Amino acid sequence: MSSSVIPSPPPVTLPVKGSDRTFPVRRVYCVGRNYAAHAVEMGHDPSREVPFFFQKNPDNLVAGGKPFPYPVMSQNVHHEVECYVALKNGGVDIGIDQALDCIYGYGVAVDFTRRDIQDEAKAKSRPWEMAKAFDHSAPVSAIAPAAEIGHPDHGAITLVRNDVRVQNGDLSQMIWKTPEIIAELSRYVRLAAGDIILTGTPAGVGPVERGDRIFCAIEGVGELAFEVI
Ligand code: MN
Secondary structure: OOOOOOOOOOOOEEEEOOOOOEEEOOOEEEEOOOEHHHHHHOOOOOOOOOOOEEEEOHHHEEEOOOOEOOOOOOOOEEEOEEEEEEEOOOEOOOOOOOHHHHEEEEEEEEOOEEHHHHHHHHHOOOOOHHHHOOOOOEEEOOEEEHHHHOOOOOOEEEEEEOOEEEEEEEHHHEOOOHHHHHHHHHHHOOEOOOOEEEOOOOOOOEEOOOOOEEEEEEOOOEEEEEEEO
16 A cells, blocks of 8 residues: 555666666766767867766656657757666765775666757756756666676777767766766765766767667667667
């Protein structure tokens, strides 16, 4: 017997590669401008300023290669392929040298962005949520456990749109490395098991259209393929 006044929202879980067990999601954080070439293409200084963060909602994550429905309220939706980390524990003020111990595994994500809404938000100094945290805004691969793949700090990260490779970078080009991201983020918020962090996108972001076929890969981590409908 439940005491809830409404039905409980379904729990959000992600598949784990090579397992029938799942990873329950608590929060979703994202890092902005973490590859110099992408910072430059967006008109920003690529120097090593302190990283900044924003969030998506756990139920914005879509696993299993399901199609990405082109969202309402935008005419300019951009793809951003990113490596994500899934935490198995957390804390506050995590040291850089302790950060890797917090990681359960890694995966491939797309941080879909309503660029027109984001541009307006930037111009008017408004929040980014409606540009970033919309329904279905983060297709993700299954999680590859670090116990199996280690902690990748280099390897090609690519996004192919309709057989054209449009994003092409390397994890080694991240301005802030994964342990530094975890350490810095844990100065602002308590991190915990179930948290997901998207670690930024390399250069080559651009618009998608209905009918597009998207294929993403991160060397040593995994692949992600889906259609835009
Ligand atoms: Mn992004």
